[in-house]
Amino acid sequence: MKKNLTIVIAALIVAAMAIPASAAKLTLSGAYSAGWTYDTRVWTPTNLAEASKLTLKLEFTEGESIVAYLPLTVKPFVGEPEVAVGSWYFSYATAPFSFWVSPNDPWNAKQFSALGDPLGIGAKLGGGVVLNAKGNILGAGLNIYAAGLATGAEAYLGRATYGLPAEFTLGLVGAYTVTDPETDPDELILGADVVGPIPGIGGNITVAGAAQLSKPYDSTWGFEGMPSNDNYAYRLALTDIAVGPVTKAWASYTAVGGMFTDPYKASPASAPGAVLNKYAGKAAAEVGVT
Structure with missing residues (x-):
């Protein structure tokens, strides 16, 4: 799955570099989350290896004509992560x-x-x-x-x-x-x-x-x-x-x-x-x- 994610990101970057910079834009946003517990006045991670995840949103645009949207979830973020593809689309x-x-x-x-x-x-x-x-x-x-x-x-x-x-x-x-x-x-x-x-x-x-x-x-x-x-x-x-x-x-x-x-x-x-x-x-x- 990590190999597939690398290929997808590389493809978007190559596409962005293949056209004039003034027309193309690659946007990446995301959020990291994990579980914590409070016990005897101390905050501690809750099975951080399994509870953590990273959500990413990649959007490639060229002017107003081309839009590619790819949401990804990496969970857990440590150890052996799995990558899940969200509700993507491509429009021209x-x-x-x-x-x-x-x-x-x-x-x-x-x-x-x-x-x-x-x-x-x-x-x-x-x-x-x-x-x-x-x-x-x-x-x-x-x-x-x-x-x-x-x-x-x-x-x-x-x-x-x-x-x-x-x-x-x-x-x-x-x-x-x-x-x-x-x-x-x-x-x-x-x-x-x-x-x-x-x-x-x-x-x-x-x-x-x-x-x-x-x-x-x-x-x-x-x-x-x-x-x-x-x-x-x-x-x-x-x-x-x-x-x-x-x-x-x-x-x-x-x-x-x-x-x-x-x-x-x-x-x-x-x-x-x-x-x-x-x-x-x-x-x-x-x-x-x-």
Whole structure:
């Protein structure tokens, strides 16, 4: 472990020396702690060899575009120490795309954010090594995630949005999951949505739909539909409609097939944006005023 720590620190120093000093900065901060006891007016160490530890935080920056953060804990600080790596991340902000990679911990500065599609297909992602690429190309906004999850599965999620005439926005979303290529089928969810204002009414309309497909492990020719045709989800919603004195009326029709399963949907059913969870296996027509 000490050898690995030396390699990491050396790599950061070499990276800092490889670019102009005015642009790069390597920051090191830390704290040492140990246990002590008070007995008969005397302070004495409490098993100092095992109770002591050193925490270090290394941060390498180059202007505002590159940031590498590596927290380390050396414990115990004497004897045969072990080095534990904390919630690290590396980010590279540039145009037209920015990138980051991290273990996707809840307390990490770089972590997964919901894709924002109307059905909530890409609402959450578990822990693991996650890579994100985000930017604009040919007028479309792209947000893509690739993850090696702690469960052993591989996950690929992404969303693209494109502005249409009359202030409408077209969205495409996808989620591809690989569990065990030799025994379990790969799962693919594809969805599309259109969101925009309703001419003459002053409200907004959302039309969204998605289907789930499965690729058997022994198939190489392509994706096959699920055993049941109940592998779809769709939603039509009218919001912020002005009707007489009412300015915030809404109406919606939502259906989620019983065979439509999404490991990345929001939960529980009462959570914001948990459309797939709330309407799982059923359909509902609703109207209301807010």
